[in-house]
Amino acid sequence: MSLDWLISNVLWVGLLLLLASALVNRSLLAVPGWVLFALFWLGQPGHYMAAEDYFNAALVLFAALFCLYIAWIILKKDSRSRACAWASYAAGVCGMIYFPFSEIVSLRDGLIGFTALVTAASLRSLSIPVALVSWNTMTLNGRSVEIILACTAIESIALFAGVIVSVQAPAGRKLAALAASTLTIYLLNIVRNGFVLLAYGWDWFGADSFYVAHNLIAKVGSTLALLAVAYLVFRLLPELLSNIDELAAVIKHPGEDAA
Numbered sequence: 001m002s003l004d005w006l007i008s009n010v011l012w013v014g015l016l017l018l019l020a021s022a023l024v025n026r027s028l029l030a031v032p033g034w035v036l037f038a039l040f041w042l043g044q045p046g047h048y049m050a051a052e053d054y055f056n057a058a059l060v061l062f063a064a065l066f067c068l069y070i071a072w073i074i075l076k077k078d079s080r081s082r083a084c085a086w087a088s089y090a091a092g093v094c095g096m097i098y099f100p101f102s103e104i105v106s107l108r109d110g111l112i113g114f115t116a117l118v119t120a121a122s123l124r125s126l127s128i129p130v131a132l133v134s135w136n137t138m139t140l141n142g143r144s145v146e147i148i149l150a151c152t153a154i155e156s157i158a159l160f161a162g163v164i165v166s167v168q169a170p171a172g173r174k175l176a177a178l179a180a181s182t183l184t185i186y187l188l189n190i191v192r193n194g195f196v197l198l199a200y201g202w203d204w205f206g207a208d209s210f211y212v213a214h215n216l217i218a219k220v221g222s223t224l225a226l227l228a229v230a231y232l233v234f235r236l237l238p239e240l241l242s243n244i245d246e247l248a249a250v251i252k253h254p255g256e257d258a259a
Contacts, residue, residue: 010040011103012099014032014033014034014035014037014040015091015096017032017036018089018091019092022085030088031071035068037091038063038064038065041061041064042064044060045061048060070087070088072254073250074088081250082246083247083249086167086247090162090163090165093162094159094161094162095158095162097161098154098155101149101154108149109136111149112152113135115152116132116136116137116147119138119147119190120138122194128140138197140197140198151189153186153189156189157181157182157186160178160229160233163243164233167237167239168239169240174237176236177237180229180232180233184225185225185226192218196214196218199217200213200214
């Protein structure tokens with residue numbers, strides 16, 4: 001394995017190591033996984049700084065530091081932390097669901113195009129004259145809205161799928177939680193996309209219709225919806241809440257053993 005190859009594939013190697021640590025029950029394998037994952041995040045701030053997106057630049061820097069901190073905790077505890085083992089598994093699953101759509105153009109465009117098609121078809125089924133003018137752009141009343149990856153809800157779907165799959169719980173309850181969360185998130189996201197297009201196309205909020213609908217109402221609605229979905233998942237999988245509590249305790253007091 002050459003150094004150039006490792007640098008080019010730092011994300012995928014890191015995710016594979018995180019998954020492997022859980023699948024073969026060797027927590028120390030997660031240490032280089034978390035370190036490589038951190039290196040991936042450390043390569044992202046420049047992109048956001050160039051676009052003057054300082055919030056996301058700070059966010060990815062925090063993600064890198066968090067990854068390094070988890071790697072340090074695993075080493076400090078000599079791989080005895082069940083919470084960190086669960087976090088490694090969850091991070092690996094989340095990453096393997098999300099990043100193929102983020103990094104592979106054909107998958108990204110396919111998901112975006114499918115979401116635009118479903119959104120337009122749903123609105124047309126309600127006799128709303130929406131036109132799909134390109135593979136990712138819908139028009140209503142002469143105003144167009146472009147669907148991007150963030151409009152597909154893949155981030156939230158990957159997050160919930162990762163933490164659910166990685167929990168030790170009966171398969172039936174895990175499948176129920178997985179179906180309830182992912183399907184609900186995707187369907188609500190279609191409603192969100194449709195609402196933004198309707199509000200913008202029909203000028204519901206005046207000159208700032210897109211901003212009000214997309215940046216205010218839709219974001220608040222999405223947050224409340226995710227909280228409701230999380231509550232449902234916690235009811236179906238109380239083991240997940242226990243894992244989160246244990247991980248929080250380990251992060252806060254890395255020198256202490258979990259009760």
